[in-house]
Amino acid sequence: LMDAVMLQLSRARNRLTTPATLTLPEIASSGLTKMFTPALPPDILVNFYINLNKLCLTVYQLHVLQPSTTKNFKPAGGSVLHNPGAMFEFGSQRYEVSHVHKVECVVPWLNDALVFFTVSLQLCQQLKDKISVFSSYWNYRPY
Secondary structure, eight states, rough: OOOHHHHHHHHHHHHHHHHHHHHHHHHHHHSTGGGGGOOOOOTTTEEEEEEEEEEEEEEEEEEETTTOOOOOOOOOOOOOOOOOOOOEETEEEEEEEEEEEEEEEEHHHOOOHHHHHHHHHHHHHHHHHHHHHHHHHHOOOOO
């Protein structure tokens, strides 16, 4: 049970310290762009993520690549932040990132959350160590 709790605490802490790397098609299909009212233009992608104590918003402005383009199409891999020039295919259309805009907002309590996750992991490990010491006594049978 303690291993399962520690795994979830570790995942939560890692999510704060290391944002998920996503490909541009994953961002396009994530639904973040569809949550706005009125709807965003079809040449805009948005991504939100947390990095340490900051909430980050990245807006990608896209350029549709024509099928007859002479540009070599090379799809971009996974990244936290994609640079202009990154290309991807979504649906039956190919796109290139033309502009990237990133804003960050400091959320003070995220620092506290990171500290609490770390302290919780340490306390769980100490409890696990104490339980293992006692369990070794319970398993000891003098003859």
